Amino acid sequence: MSTLDDRGPRRQLLQLSAEECWDLLQNQEVGRVGFVHHGTPQIFPVNFQVHEGRVLFRTTPYGAVAQAVTDTPIAFEVDMIDHPNQTGWSVLLSGTGQHETDPAVLSELWGPDRATPWADGSRILWIALTPSEVSGRRIAWE
Numbered sequence: 001m002s003t004l005d006d007r008g009p010r011r012q013l014l015q016l017s018a019e020e021c022w023d024l025l026q027n028q029e030v031g032r033v034g035f036v037h038h039g040t041p042q043i044f045p046v047n048f049q050v051h052e053g054r055v056l057f058r059t060t061p062y063g064a065v066a067q068a069v070t071d072t073p074i075a076f077e078v079d080m081i082d083h084p085n086q087t088g089w090s091v092l093l094s095g096t097g098q099h100e101t102d103p104a105v106l107s108e109l110w111g112p113d114r115a116t117p118w119a120d121g122s123r124i125l126w127i128a129l130t131p132s133e134v135s136g137r138r139i140a141w142e
Contacts, residue, residue, distance in 0.1 A: 009141055011086065016136030021091040024078070024136065025050050031078040033057065033129075035097070037068040047116060048076075049109065054130050055093060056100060056109060058123040066125050069097030076129050089138040093131040100126035 016024070025031075034043045044065055046057040055076050059065040074097045081088035100106060109126055 011139050012142050014138045014140060016089065016091070016138055018134040021093075021134050021136040022050065022053075024080075024089060024091055025055070028078050028080070031055070031057075031076055033065065033069065033097075033127075034075040034077065035065070035068045035072065037064045042068070048078075051105065051109065051128075054128045056126050056128045059125050059127055060123050061125040065127065066099075069127055069129075070099055071096060074129060076131075085141075087138075087140050089136060091134070091136040093129060093135075094133045095129050095131040098128050098130065100128045 029047055030045055031048050032043050033046050034041065036042070042064060046059070046065075048055050048057040050056075073094065076093045077090065079088060079090040100109070105128075106126065
């Protein structure tokens with residue numbers, strides 16, 4: 001049921017559970033990884049996969065992402081915005097990044113359902129974000 005005030009129906013900001021956040025992430029392909037590189041905040045879009053409670057993405061072994069995110073705090077964000085309906089959601093994970101080296105995991109990641117980077121170049125290094133915090137919000141009509 002919509003609640004009306006003199007401006008019309010209202011939207012509300014709802015907190016998402018960790019389970020809801022993971023469900024939303026499962027259906028997306030592109031997110032943003034945030035980190036500090038040489039003292040400057042950086043945010044890069046990446047294609048990603050969810051695997052066993054972690055987010056993994058491919059990058060070049062020689063770029064800023066590979067150099068900056070290993071064993072350091074990083075953030076990862078995915079959102080969906082429905083402009084016509086003025087609704088949407090956002091999921092934020094924070095934790096530590098690691099180079100993925102487990103052969104069994106790499107075998108799965110390189111399978112047919114792998115995340116394919118949109119950017120050109122050799123993106124052979126998988127980075128895994130193990131989240132210590134998972135949060136999300138949804139804006140919806142009352």
